[in-house]
Amino acid sequence: MAIALGPNQYGKAETRVVRIDRDSPVHRITDLNVSTSLSGDLIDTHLTGDNAKVLPTDTQKNTVYAFAREGIGEIEAFALRLARHFVDTQEPIHRARIRVEQYAWQRIGDAPHSFARGEAAVRTTTVTYDGTNTHVVSGVEGLVVLNSTDSEFWGFPRDEYTTLGETQDRILATAVNAHWRHGTHSEDWGASYAQARQALLDAFVGTYSYSLQQTLYAMGQQVLERQPTLAEIRLSLPNKHHFVMDLEPFGLTNPGEVFHADDRPYGLIQGTVQRDGFPSAEDAW
Structure with missing residues (x-):
């Protein structure tokens, strides 16, 4: 051999x-x-x-x-x-x-x-x-964002190991890691970056979320819609979990105001949003 x-x-x-x-x-x-x-x-x-x-x-x-x-x-x-x-x-x-x-x-x-x-x-x-050939990928890493409401998570499958309860109101928080590939070179890299970053934030703010996957797609879609010269965007979104604290042992109620922010383990949602018409370029990444 x-x-x-x-x-x-x-x-x-x-x-x-x-x-x-x-x-x-x-x-x-x-x-x-x-x-x-x-x-x-x-x-x-x-x-x-x-x-x-x-x-x-x-x-x-x-x-x-x-x-x-x-x-x-x-x-x-x-x-x-x-x-x-x-x-x-x-x-x-x-x-x-x-x-x-x-x-x-x-x-x-x-x-x-x-x-x-x-x-x-x-x-x-x-x-x-x-x-x-030249490939340019721009990005942002560790962009921490949080919505204090307008997020739900329910309707998921349950088996003998499922303990998570469904919720119609939760905190949605993540640290956005996003990288977008330029299909053509920008005349102003700084403006392109600022526009993509703002699109990520606007989509996060403007999406009523039923899943972090839905939010991921909305963010990627908005970046590509605002910049027609971008070919694709890849996102990695860790779910920064916030759990409502049980204050009943202290004789207190907790109407969704006090949370424990847990850093691990965490859900990790990843995905790519692509535009038709540009050739693939795995070597760019």
């Missing part, structure tokens, strides 16, 4: 880079976590240890910092620059995948150079380039 090397890649994971733009008295901060991954004609290093075609991961890290010195801009554009550089300048490298996470900072009042760490939600992008 023959043994052969299968798919492989290598790179530098989680290069932390912070850039301060000082071109005006009011500074701007960009805080990124960048991971690079390269693949191509790399069989020699695996089979014989010959590193003649292996661009060091330390070089990849240094490239991130050098490119940041030239300016970062929108994270999608920054990732595109990096991906094209690695493939176009290294003949053995046939594909580059760049993942970028951006952490938000907010200015403290009117202070020109003082900042506080912003919301927990993280803006992301993953760019894949193979010398010909």
